[in-house]
Amino acid sequence: MTANAAQKRRGAREAGAEAPAAEPFEQWPEDVDFGVLSGLIGYALRRAQIAIYRDFSASIPDFTPPLFAALVLIDQNPGLTQTRLGQVMGVNRAAAMALIDRLVDLNLVVRHVSVADKRANSVRLTDLGRRRLAAASLAVREHDARIARNLTTRERDTLRSLLRKF
């Protein structure tokens, strides 16, 4: 991960300025022999993700992809517990804790003990969290449109559909 690049850019860009171009990534340079990697679905996915991640970091400096996803899931699912958030995101309890800790430190979410089960916390957004999420959601949608700019609407639908088969 690389919050560093994001942090560096955070203060360096002025309102209304263009999102900085991420350093170019030669997707599949022709002078390089990728050997067995060429045929692998998993590796093709990985390379696409590198390009996507760079654009995300450059254009949404306030969040990382996991932080943004956690914030959306907390917002959309009232009463979500930390353990369940981890399951949904595909990480364990301790990792979910760490994400929520950071969101709490940023004053974007608060924990409160579940009345139904005193072991459990449910997590919800603060007013600030809601405002930041709304702003970031706009930026993320723009980012997503940008990374998929070389795909037709139909190709995007096909891709989303194929990706759900993993």
Added chain:
Amino acid sequence: MTANAAQKRRGAREAGAEAPAAEPFEQWPEDVDFGVLSGLIGYALRRAQIAIYRDFSASIPDFTPPLFAALVLIDQNPGLTQTRLGQVMGVNRAAAMALIDRLVDLNLVVRHVSVADKRANSVRLTDLGRRRLAAASLAVREHDARIARNLTTRERDTLRSLLRKF
């Protein structure tokens, strides 16, 4: 990343045993509202990658995806320098250094100063590196077939082709 799970499993599995099932990951649980995430290409890719990464870790305990990719690229491209490896993999020089350091520690690759440019190192596989790579390549191909098991041959081609557009 999570070499820990891989390390834990490394000694625990016996020759010929089935690759351990990675902990299940509910790909898009129906009781959860994903909000804006549902429509994002980038997030669909991320979820697919979580599933793929888990299977990789469970079935190729000796390598992580970046280490395997680095090993293949070094093997296939004689005279590759560290900086160029980083560019090809989409990471900076220091990160490429760290990957190569680990491969050197594992006695899988060696550095030697380039005769053409004394600033540069070129990197090549050791005999052990070649043997390990051959074995891992088999396992990785099996892994890739397994993660793509719900896709037809045609769908795999479509997916690889779409992923090259990012």
Added chain:
DNA sequence: TATTGTTATACTCTATAACTATA
């Protein structure tokens, strides 16, 4: 001056293990 390798440093993400409180 520009580039390569290198080292120091830092941060995110994630995991395992063990502990406490509650069920």
Added chain:
DNA sequence: TATAGTTATAGAGTATAACAATA
């Protein structure tokens, strides 16, 4: 006993910054 949260710890991956050697 089992589960939720928590804390401590660790390791992989990656970045920035600065330096020496070489181009």
